[in-house]
Each structure stands twice: as structure tokens, then as C-alpha cells.
Amino acid sequence: MIKINLLPQKRGRRGAQVQAPGPGGRGAMMAQTGPASGQLYLAIGALVLVAGVVFLGFDRPKRSKLSALKEKNADTTAEIQKTRKEMAGSNGEASCDELKAKEDDAKQRAEGINRLMATKAVPANVLHELGEILKPNHLPTMTEDWAKKVGNGGDPNKKLDLTWDPSHIWLTGYTDKDGTVTIEGGAQADSDVTQLAKRLDASAYFSNVAQAGGERTVDRDSGMPYVKFTITGKVAY
Secondary structure, eight states: OOOOOEEEEESSTHHHHHOOOGGHHHHHHHHHHHHHHHHHHHHHHHHHHHHHHHHIIHHHHHHHHHHHHHHHHHHHHHHHHHHHHHHHOTTTTTOHHHHHHHHHHHHHHHHHHHHHHTTOOOOHHHHHHHHHHTTTOOOOOOOOOHHHHTTSEEEETTTOOOOOOGGGGGEEEEEEEEEEEEEEESSSSSSHHHHHHHHHHHHHTTTEEEEEEEEEETTTTTTTEEEEEEEEEOOOO
16 A cells, blocks of 8 residues: 655755765765866866967067177178278378368368459459449448558558549559550649559459559640659569
8 A cells, every 4th residue: 555645844955955965975076076076177277278379379489589689780880890991091191070160171272272263353243343432422342451541540551542532543544464454644733543453453353563653744625733643563373
């Protein structure tokens, strides 16, 4: 005959399933800790994998690039030191600084020559200068040194009379032979000839100016006396 127990039974915590312990109770312990340990191992493995990817993908290339830059820097430094030694000069050869100094000196000399060539007198310039000298209240083209000589406190023998009237003098001849000029003309007085000669001598276009001759004479038509003069000099061609 089958017996059925209808009395209520005590139940454990809902959902809790306890495996019967094996020898020494190890079976229950393994059943409870097995899944957690597997997840831990997976996490550790994932971290190791990520670290490997970072090292291979980012850190290692950067280290290689840094090493290459260091090698290149070392080569560049050695090349600079070699170039400096070559620039310092040896075995009687001029250094870079000496060569540069010579180059600068050559440039200055060339600029000076070019300036002289640019200001070199030509016949048209000389005649223009002569025309300017014969204008009232016009002084010759002078260098700074000559301006000091003819000014106040300068050489009394070279001082110019600023009140001189160039209309008291006239020219009758001008010749230029290989840079030597001869100027002929007439003036009311000897002082007019002297002022013209001083102005020609002070001019940057003339040098070695001298009065070659002068004599008093009378004009045939008017009967007025005047000084007939000749002035010579060199032209700065």
C-alpha cells in the first residue's frame, strides 16, 4: 500500500541548491567557486592581451623612432664639429672669418670704385659746372674738405668773395686737350679773374687751376679798358 505524507515540509532558502559534500566536503567548495575563477582568468588574459597590443602597436614604434632620431642627431653633431674645424682653417689656409673679412673689404672697395665711376666728370657736366659758377649767388660743387677751406676760419688764400658779381667777366674761349683745359676771356678787373680762378679750383670738377696770363687792354669798339686773361687746369675725367 502506498503512503502519502500530507504534512508540510520545511524548505531551505529559495533557489539555494547545495550539492552533497563528497569526501572531506570538497565537492561543495568547487561547485561554488568554479565560475568566478574562470571570469578572473579571462580578465587577466584580456589585460595581458591589451598590454601586448599597446606595446607592439604604440610603444615599440615610438622607441624605435626615438632611437633613430638620437642616431641622426649624433651624426649631425659630428658633421657640425667637422665643418667647424674646416672653417677654422689649417695648414696655412684662411679661416671662414678671414675669408668673410676679405670679401667685405673687396665689396667696400668695389662700392668705392663704383661711386667714383658714377661721379666721373664728362664734358657736359664740366660745362654745366662752369655755367653754374658764372651765375650770381652760385657756389661751385665742392667736397666737404674744400667747403671748410673756403669758409669762415678756412684758408684766407682760398676764401671766396660771396658778393662777387660774375657778370663782370665773360668767356671767349674754352679748349680741352686730354683733360687739360684752357679758359680765355675778359674781365672788368683783376679781382674778377681771381674770383673765377678760386671757384674753379674749389670745384670738384677741376684741379691744378692757375692763371696763365693776364693783361690790360682796350676794347676796339667801345674803347673801354678790360683785363684779358687765360686760366688753365685739369678736369676730373
